[in-house]
Amino acid sequence: MTLPDKMNALVQLHDGYAATQTGPNIADLTPFVAHQTTAVPQPGDGQALIKVHMAAVNPSDIHFIKGEYGQPRRKDVPAGFEGVGEVVAGDTPLLGQRVSFFASASGAWAEYAMTDTATLVPCRPDLAEVDAAGQLVNPLTAIAMFDIVKESGADSFVLNAAGSQLGKLLIALGRDHGIKPIAVVRRSAQAANLRALGAAEVIVTGELDPLGTAKTVFETFKPLILLDAVGDQFTSDLFFAMPANARWINYGKLSTEAPALTQLGQMIFQHKQIEGFWLTRWMKEVDPARIPQAFAEIQERFVTGAWKTDVAGIVPLSEAITKLPEVLAMPDGKAFIDPRA
Ligand SMILES: NC(=O)c1ccc[n+]([C@@H]2O[C@H](COP(=O)([O-])OP(=O)(O)OC[C@H]3O[C@@H](n4cnc5c(N)ncnc54)[C@H](OP(=O)(O)O)[C@@H]3O)[C@@H](O)[C@H]2O)c1
Structure with missing residues (x-):
């Protein structure tokens, strides 16, 4: 050529x-x-x-x-x-x-x-x-972060910006693996679609007392992983409302807010953790066999309609x-x- x-x-x-x-x-x-x-x-x-x-x-x-x-x-x-x-x-x-x-x-x-x-x-x-x-940036990140969710052993997880492309991929993974997604969004118009996709609960940040709603939901579902692409004050408040041993995994900064960490003692006395996820680093650190396996799964999910x-x-x-x-x-x-x- x-x-x-x-x-x-x-x-x-x-x-x-x-x-x-x-x-x-x-x-x-x-x-x-x-x-x-x-x-x-x-x-x-x-x-x-x-x-x-x-x-x-x-x-x-x-x-x-x-x-x-x-x-x-x-x-x-x-x-x-x-x-x-x-x-x-x-x-x-x-x-x-x-x-x-x-x-x-x-x-x-x-x-x-x-x-x-x-x-x-x-x-x-x-x-x-x-x-x-x-098929690389979002789907591979969804697979990688969902591995973390599975390893947590909890039968639910929390995700914000849940109406994003990546959020929808994660909700579908939760649905298909029987791990209940608790979705956080800022627009109520997204709630019905996300429930239809497989979200067990949808918390809308603009509605009355979203933190109170979250506390009730967390008491029922006991999630241990918070997948966070927003990084605002509400995310910080959500994390401190989660059970002991919860991990706040920040992977995006959609909000320009600088959140205050109001209950740092939970890191000491409840073994809570704040960490970051970056696909670029994950690809260098993961068992190399996981990557082709993940792409086979990604393509199968799109072709069969499990993802869209x-x-x-x-x-x-x-x-x-x-x-x-x-x-x-x-x-x-x-x-x-x-x-x-
Ligand atoms: N760390 C990594 O390795 C990695 C890899 C892949 C993706 N990411 C991150 O994952 C996130 C999602 O990516 P995507 O491609 O799926 O996004 P997307 O489809 O473009 O959707 C963006 C979403 O973010 C929401 N949003 C924007 N600003 C917000 C704010 N201030 N507060 C709350 N929600 C807000 C939007 O909600 P509305 O509909 O209400 O506007 C929309 O649902 C991005 O932050 C991206 O950088 C990180």
Whole structure:
């Protein structure tokens, strides 16, 4: 296959980290990325070039381009952590195959992305393009964190931002494994859908006395794991209302609030713990055999309908600068970029 020298991409405008933490909302992409023509990356040893079919847009991508993620930005390099496409160059037996990938060397918001061959995930032919484009960041995190839930031995767990894509994947896992999800959301409109999906209880933070409701629910269900993507004061209050030995596992910072830890004595006298989860670290530390096993499970779950990707919109790469913020602001669905459109 003859490859072009140039491609279209959403290229980062900054290096390194920013001094601010403004969260994953974004009304204007232009301070952070520009739609540009740039060189198609050339794969070196252990790397593969992928012709991108579709890229996912996750909160981590927005934190990243704003300079508030766990990795430094790289000026003039395309953004975008994950996507699906065809391997078109590189020293790999997956040449010509459709793969999902983490774009470790050159980002997925581009016509071509580059990554380490070790991160390529071959896709089943019956896996839909949107499921394949977003099968790494959220589904793998759901599997990894649900392993923690299972290990806790409790027959329920608590999760906030429960109406997020990742929240819905976790609720479905709880439903299918008989471990009752206690879902926390800020909009009552999400409650019925989450109950239908498998949430045993839904606590709506905007309603009357949500903490009182949570205390009653915790007395019945006795959850030991709080999976937290919000990190606000209510999350802190929820944690201190949980039983002894509870673990607060923070994996996202959707709120810009700085919560107060009002009952630190519980860490001493009730053996409660606060910790963080990051997929990047989990992948380095987990038994390597767990990862292909997890991807087989992820693809099976999407193909059989046990999981579903809710799509807010698919934006052509050429129009992403103007259209992406609008799609990202839509409730209850994911945004994608199509570089072929
Ligand atoms: N640590 C890791 O390794 C890792 C891996 C994957 C994902 N994550 C994190 O997981 C989280 C969910 O990702 P996603 O892709 O599933 O998200 P998503 O589908 O884009 O949904 C975002 C959700 O967050 C809710 N939300 C936003 N700001 C909020 C706030 N201030 N308080 C309460 N809820 C708020 C929204 O609720 P509304 O509908 O009410 O607006 C929406 O349901 C993100 O924080 C992401 O960074 C972390």
